[in-house]
Amino acid sequence: MSPLVSIRDLRVAFSGVPVLRGVDLTLGKGEALGLVGESGSGKSVTWLAALGLLPRHARVSGSARLDGRELLGAPASQLDQVRGGRVAMIFQDPASALNPVLTIRRQLSEALALHRNLSGEAAKAEARRLLDLVGIPDAARRLEAYPHEFSGGQVQRIMIAMALAGNPDLLIADEPTTALDATIQAQILELLSTIRREMNMAMVLISHDLGVVAENCDRVAVMYAGRIVEQAPSNQLFADPVHPYAQGLIGALPPLDGPRRRLVAIPGTVPDPAHMPVGCAFAPRCAMAAEACGVSAPKLAPIADDRAVACIRAEASRRALLGIAAE
Amino acid sequence: MSPPLVEVAAISRSYSMRSGMFGRSTAVHAVDGVSLTIRKGETLGLVGESGSGKSTTGRIVLGLEPPDRGEVRFDGKPMAATGTVAWRAQRARMQMIFQDPLGALDRRLPVATQIREPLDIHGLGTAAEREDRVRELLRAVELTPAHGARYPGALSGGQRQRIVLARALATKPDFLVCDEPVSALDVSIQAQVVNLLCDLQAQLGLTLLFISHDLRVVRQISNVVAVMYLGRIVETGSADDLFARPEHPYTQALVSASPAPGRRSAGRIVLAGDPPNPAARPKGCAFHPRCPRAIARCASEVPTLSAVDGDRQVACHLVTGTQARDAA
Numbered sequence: 001m002s003p004l005v006s007i008r009d010l011r012v013a014f015s016g017v018p019v020l021r022g023v024d025l026t027l028g029k030g031e032a033l034g035l036v037g038e039s040g041s042g043k044s045v046t047w048l049a050a051l052g053l054l055p056r057h058a059r060v061s062g063s064a065r066l067d068g069r070e071l072l073g074a075p076a077s078q079l080d081q082v083r084g085g086r087v088a089m090i091f092q093d094p095a096s097a098l099n100p101v102l103t104i105r106r107q108l109s110e111a112l113a114l115h116r117n118l119s120g121e122a123a124k125a126e127a128r129r130l131l132d133l134v135g136i137p138d139a140a141r142r143l144e145a146y147p148h149e150f151s152g153g154q155v156q157r158i159m160i161a162m163a164l165a166g167n168p169d170l171l172i173a174d175e176p177t178t179a180l181d182a183t184i185q186a187q188i189l190e191l192l193s194t195i196r197r198e199m200n201m202a203m204v205l206i207s208h209d210l211g212v213v214a215e216n217c218d219r220v221a222v223m224y225a226g227r228i229v230e231q232a233p234s235n236q237l238f239a240d241p242v243h244p245y246a247q248g249l250i251g252a253l254p255p256l257d258g259p260r261r262r263l264v265a266i267p268g269t270v271p272d273p274a275h276m277p278v279g280c281a282f283a284p285r286c287a288m289a290a291e292a293c294g295v296s297a298p299k300l301a302p303i304a305d306d307r308a309v310a311c312i313r314a315e316a317s318r319r320a321l322l323g324i325a326a327e
Numbered sequence: 328m329s330p331p332l333v334e335v336a337a338i339s340r341s342y343s344m345r346s347g348m349f350g351r352s353t354a355v356h357a358v359d360g361v362s363l364t365i366r367k368g369e370t371l372g373l374v375g376e377s378g379s380g381k382s383t384t385g386r387i388v389l390g391l392e393p394p395d396r397g398e399v400r401f402d403g404k405p406m407a408a409t410g411t412v413a414w415r416a417q418r419a420r421m422q423m424i425f426q427d428p429l430g431a432l433d434r435r436l437p438v439a440t441q442i443r444e445p446l447d448i449h450g451l452g453t454a455a456e457r458e459d460r461v462r463e464l465l466r467a468v469e470l471t472p473a474h475g476a477r478y479p480g481a482l483s484g485g486q487r488q489r490i491v492l493a494r495a496l497a498t499k500p501d502f503l504v505c506d507e508p509v510s511a512l513d514v515s516i517q518a519q520v521v522n523l524l525c526d527l528q529a530q531l532g533l534t535l536l537f538i539s540h541d542l543r544v545v546r547q548i549s550n551v552v553a554v555m556y557l558g559r560i561v562e563t564g565s566a567d568d569l570f571a572r573p574e575h576p577y578t579q580a581l582v583s584a585s586p587a588p589g590r591r592s593a594g595r596i597v598l599a600g601d602p603p604n605p606a607a608r609p610k611g612c613a614f615h616p617r618c619p620r621a622i623a624r625c626a627s628e629v630p631t632l633s634a635v636d637g638d639r640q641v642a643c644h645l646v647t648g649t650q651a652r653d654a655a
């Protein structure tokens with residue numbers, strides 16, 4: 001099966017400072033991919049670059065194809081069909097993505113007119129169906145309400161409704177629940193997975209929360225300093241992480257049950273993009289770094305079916321991990 | 328068991344809020360009859376969603392805000408009136424840390440100067456002693472004197488939070504209120520700061536009130552946990568036991584909503600409805616409109632926090648412990 005999205009060697013630089021340093025990703029139809037990493041690792045920039053949403057001073061190179069058609073450098077008319085149509089995006093702060101002085105109906109109708117050529121009563125009926133779909137009670141009446149009349153969780157539901165207006169093949173959810181309370185986060189994640197199943201839609205879930213990604217995605221890519229360092233099916237990644245950074249992220253997460261243990265913190269901080277170390281970007285913080293790590297950056301190489309790691313000591317660290325597990 | 332350092336007895340605090348320009352003002356009960364005991368050298372974790380009153384509780388405990396009713400006692404004595412000499416002396420023994428370190432630091436002063444400020448304010452030591460103390464504090468939070476010469480803008484988020492922590496420790500306080508201290512930090516940095524906080528607590532015998540919405544971090548650091556919902560404590564107990572066997576339906580939903588790697592969302596309790604509005608608190612048990620197990624009684628009668636088992640206390644009509652059963 002040909003992939004829905006395939007990204008090859010995507011690179012982005014802001015005013016000469018590289019922030020994305022060669023990202024390769026593929027996404028199948030209907031697949032849920034999780035993207036984790038710390039702030040500044042390039043999780044969001046990857047998709048903003050692929051969709052041509054970065055400001056003009058950003059230098060983008062490489063390739064991003066949707067169903068085989070190149071998106072980078074595509075004419076605006078073609079991108080307008082893709083953005084909000086075939087690929088929709090929702091963000092962390094839903095309130096700032098809605099216009100506060102227009103009713104929900106007007107804002108939903110705008111998306112429906114643009115991507116589905118619906119107007120008048122047809123648009124209103126579809127807007128109502130979408131609000132019903134995302135679980136807004138009393139949809140017919142609430143269509144005439146303004147964004148401030150909804151709670152934070154409901155506004156995120158409305159953003160999801162708007163994203164669904166163009167019947168997208170791919171939904172990019174960028175930290176969709178980070179600003180929400182725990183019980184509301186659970187509601188929104190459940191809604192997303194139900195909709196994804198029913199519409200057979202692919203999803204990219206960008207999050208700093210490993211738990212959220214693990215539970216809602218088939219496959220996870222871990223990003224560090226503008227590169228993907230490990231890619232694996234989510235159950236395998238969390239049970240048996242190979243890259244020292246992925247191991248560190250999981251070790252840093254306090255457990256909710258079982259015995260309490262001291263957290264395994266990753267020392268140091270993320271390198272400054274303007275002064276990236278030669279070689280592996282994680283080497284200065286890595287407990288297993290060897291001399292060779294400082295020489296050249298490791299490539300993302302397959303270690304099994306569906307699994308790839310960018311670490312010259314992938315094999316060694318794997319053994320070390322097994323050693324820890326045996327203790 | 329160590330003696331209590333902070334005793335909070337039935338504190339309440341309400342604010343008045345006006346809806347619209349000409350609307351009538353309504354009372355918002357941010358905190359309603361909260362009682363807590365924090366023992367010396369221990370950590371009490373306060374958990375809840377936004378609007379549950381956990382930060383207001385922290386502010387009242389520190390004396391930053393007076394309670395409408397109830398009392399806070401520190402080391403056996405009631406809190407002194409704000410602005411008095413006794414209050415100043417008491418305040419030097421208690422400090423706080425907030426979520427946003429950049430907002431808590433002055434961007435135009437080198438951080439070492441800011442760490443020294445509490446020493447200047449409380450007039451502790453000579454100039455040379457203060458300089459020594461600043462270097463000692465920087466070392467305590469695992470930074471170097473070179474970091475002290477920098478401005479907040481030149482430090483990372485984790486380093487800034489260490490500076491805030493160093494400043495809070497400057498006056499050798501006994502009690503620290505931490506309000507979401509690691510929520511703005513990335514996971515790997517969060518672990519560094521949590522470990523540091525645990526180490527410092529062990530070294531200095533600090534007593535902590537740790538306020539957070541993150542159950543994992545709270546469990547990691549707390550001895551006792553209290554769960555708040557709409558201004559009231561709905562459940563309290565020892566940290567390990569409470570998260571392993573939550574009794575209150577709200578705590579159960581919170582624990583179940585906390586995502587875990589390696590566990591698919593099957594069997595998750597997903598609460599219906601929106602987070603509660605403190606200005607329109609439901610009658611009876613405030614949680615009953617969202618509670619999957621609510622019965623008729625829950626809509627009319629407010630459950631009181633009562634002992635269930637050991638040190639566990641729960642405010643729910645449906646949870647009856649050994650004591651309640653014995654009495655019946």
